[in-house]
Amino acid sequence: MADDTALLAIGMERGGDGGWMAHCFDYPGATVKAPDERLAQALVAHFVIEEAAALGERAPVGTTVVERVETPHAACRAGDTEAMFDVWRTPLADAVWARGRNYLAWSRSQLLALWNAVPDEMRDWRPLPDKRSIAEIVSHVADAEDFYLVRLSPTGAPVRELWQRHARRDAPVEARLTTIRADLLDALENVPRSRVAVHDPDGETWTPAKVLYRAIWHERHHTRQIRRFLVS
DSSP states (O other): OOOTTOEEEEEEEEOTTSOEEEEESSOGGGOEEESSHHHHHHHHHHHHHHHHHHTTOOOOSEEEEEEEEEOSSOOSSSSOOOOOOGGGTSOOOHHHHHHHHHHHHHHHHHHHHHHHHSOGGGTTOOSSTTSOOHHHHHHHHHHHHHHHHHTTSOTTOOHHHHHHHHHOTTSOHHHHHHHHHHHHHHHHHHSOTTOOEEETTTTEEEOHHHHHHHHHHHHHHHHHHHHHHHHO
């Protein structure tokens, strides 16, 4: 990726809960949540090393904050991010899309390898009563990817109906992961790269660059979560 003197650009999001997310634009899988800004920056630097090595790339020597934003939603523990950074407002470049597609393929291979290694009797196990089981986490990854997919639609599109059309909730989870991912890749390949859309329920702004980033981040976040559950 970058040479060994480069600093990696990150964006910092402060949520309404006072927590922080450090967004790593080049390595979305290194994006982390933390209760403190300095901790979030330290953790993202740690996970960049892991992500870069797994992708066969040389990790930059450090990070630099290029933008800070505030959102009203929880940024630390529960909930998703709704941040919009300047880097995602520009049209999705061919090189970014090509690398992102490879990143998605690698990320999915990691999730499926972990899922296939989990014995059947452990798939419905919960680490705590109020936590998702491993099977529910994997299903949630498919649901969320469908959510991102329909956010590529123009402003005003019936995203709820489109989500239901792609969701395939009655199919096995592996089939859902495969078909929804194929739909997402097709949409990212063909949607106008400069599209900016705003969708309910919170009037969030979406672009192809943001959808690509979020799909990678979300899958890597939950793959790491499953791994923690299995080794705890």
